[in-house]
Amino acid sequence: MRSRYDEQLSILNSELIEMGALVEYAVTKAVTALEERDVESAREVINSDRVIDEKEKEIESLCLKLILFEQPVASDLRQVSAALKMITDMERVGDHAADISELCVYLSGDERATNWTRMRDMSSAATKMLTDAIDAFVKRDTALAESVIAHDDIVDDLFDDVKRDLIRLIREDAAGGELAIDLLQIAKYLERIGDHAVNIAEWVIFSITGVHKDTQVL
């Protein structure tokens, strides 16, 4: 009886990792597509969002089934409830990846957007946060999760830098205003991805220690 339960818990674990990997892959691909103006990849990312959404529903129903039929307690309950929260964040990250890709398709005809250095810094910082958050979950590593949370400031600072750059762009060339706003949106999405990575990291810490944002929840 319990062995089935253990098996379901381990399925939940690997499903979460898979969803994490899917999201990570989507973000990386979206950012690469953006840099390389690869409309094909961008469309693939937009399509893959549906897979991520399905995965979310799948994990959600698995969690609810576990709670309903097996009444998990202690660390198991933490794992299940953390999973329920994490998938929401992961799904949002997937949405942002799709949003970036949509803008990428839209921007593909525009030859002006050339200075990607800061944007690239930002995207690699955000992707690293996401990767580390999922790594922290896979390896059950609270220290890594903590480092993800600390890393958020870097992404926030980079966002401010990008914003300043874009303001300068608008000031120098008013015609580039539309482009600047699109780029700002992309930067905002990346910043949000960083925030979601922080959320995921917090839930990873919770699932290991029972402490969420310095409050003993369970």
Next chain:
Amino acid sequence: MCVRVRVAGAGARLCAAERYDGKDGRELNRRIFAGMMFLTVIALILVSVAVSFVFYGHFSGVMRDELRDWIVVFQKADAATVESELRGVNPSSMRVTLIGADGTVKYDNTVGADRLDNHAEREEVAEALSNGSGESSRLSDTLGQETYYYAIRLAGGDVLRASKTRSSILGMFSKAIPAVVIVILIVLIVGYFLARNLTKRIVAPINSVDLKGAESGGLAPPYDELTPFVRMIEQQREQIALQFDDLKRRTDTMNAIMDNMREGIIFVDSRGMIASINNSAESILEIDRKAEGSGILEAIRDIDLLNNVREALAGNRKEVVKEYGGRTYRVFISPVAEGGAIILLLDVTEKAMGEKLRREFSANVSHELKTPLTSIYGYAEMLYNGMIEKDEVDTLLGKIKDEAQRMNTLIQDIIIVSKLDEGGAVDTFDEVDLCAVATEASEALALNARENDIGIRVSCGMDPANPVVMEHKGDGSFCANAQKEPSPLCSNPMVMRADRSMMYELFFNLIDNAIKYNKPGGEVDVGVKNTGGAIEVTVSDTGIGIPKKSQSRVFERFYRVDKSRSKKKGGTGLGLAIVKHIVMIHNGSVSLESRENEGTTVTAAFP
């Protein structure tokens, strides 16, 4: 699930054996109990029956004697005395009847005499009448009662009969039944505990047989009856040990093979979990913890690989190229018939690099060949269209000749490079005097050097501090008499096993470069010396030098520091690449030292 420990001390040594459910009456406890009960009940019944018979016989005898003793007193007495005496007999202790000689009942102390019929026919009466005494016994109407009669003929001719009723054998037995039942109940209760205790005591030595500690001198059977059983266990254990060793040897071999192979191998079970992974795979995929038993994604965060493994688990063989840690791997994912899949990682970095190089080389060659051809075509077209003034035709033709010459050189170099690419054939190696080759090459380039106002010095010798120096006099006759009369150079050869034509090519290219990229009035020093074990070749010039950032790239094919200058000088960009290849084929090493505007020294060392 071995929670129930039945026998203290047996512990959890054999969990599966201790599990029992008591069904089918196969418990030893029950069997012993049943046997005990069966024996007890049978014994009790038999004893009761036997005792009944014994007592019955005894009581019968005693009663008969009593009746006889009592009745014999009346034998001589007259009728009146008898009758008065009979009236005093208590009917509950004995029944007495006085019967006339004709059989009519005269008196009976139990029933009224008038109510009894003629007794002459009764067995004991008839006997008494004829023999003087008679006896008989009859079962009464009520079950389990038997009446014993004894009669004698009195002196008066009458017959006196006395009788007593007692339990029959059946009656006696039936009276014993409650007692027997009680005894059986007691035995049942006592037997239950006894059987349990007995079982424990029988089983305890069996369970406490130390199966593990039996390596020294075999198992000791707790009961002699168990000897065959214990021997069988021993035999089985030996067999298991043998099979286990065999299995272990095989797994060890397999593991040794897996861990020592360069290719990464991963076994995935039917659920997509890693069943086994070898060292190479772990280092290739940079897995820093135990991956066995975890999911693919937990160990390798590659969603594409996971999808491929899933395809393989569904029965489709997959083959992909992936990059891990900066190296290229060909990944084969094959389904296994028993369920699961095998992932094989082959390092194809070199092959991929080679392919890339080849592609680049072809592209470069095409480009390099196209450039002079375009010029030739352009000039030729101009001439053909008559667009050129008469006096310029010669210049143009000269240009065409130069370009064609350049193409020729280029093609020659490409042929050499292609040949070198195939690798040096060691069987063409011969004893080669490097000094002679160096001299030959510098001789061939002497004219060229003179045209550019550059002097060449070739120094050869065992002792670097005191080299045998032959100076180029600037008239091209340098070492011209080397073959005719033995010079100090030729008597002191630097001989090594090498391909002579390749070595010539090496010197030619190095000296050619040294001349090409020199300054007017510059010097080229060619040195061959034996540094004890290794022959070192140095070619240094006093030329323009190579910028620091380009120094690491000059050995690449078609790399040129200054494209326009090189072109003017007729360089192909292959010279140093050829040198590098030749040195590599001869297991040597090549290095370059250069300062801008001061000169360059190329050193090749052959061990």
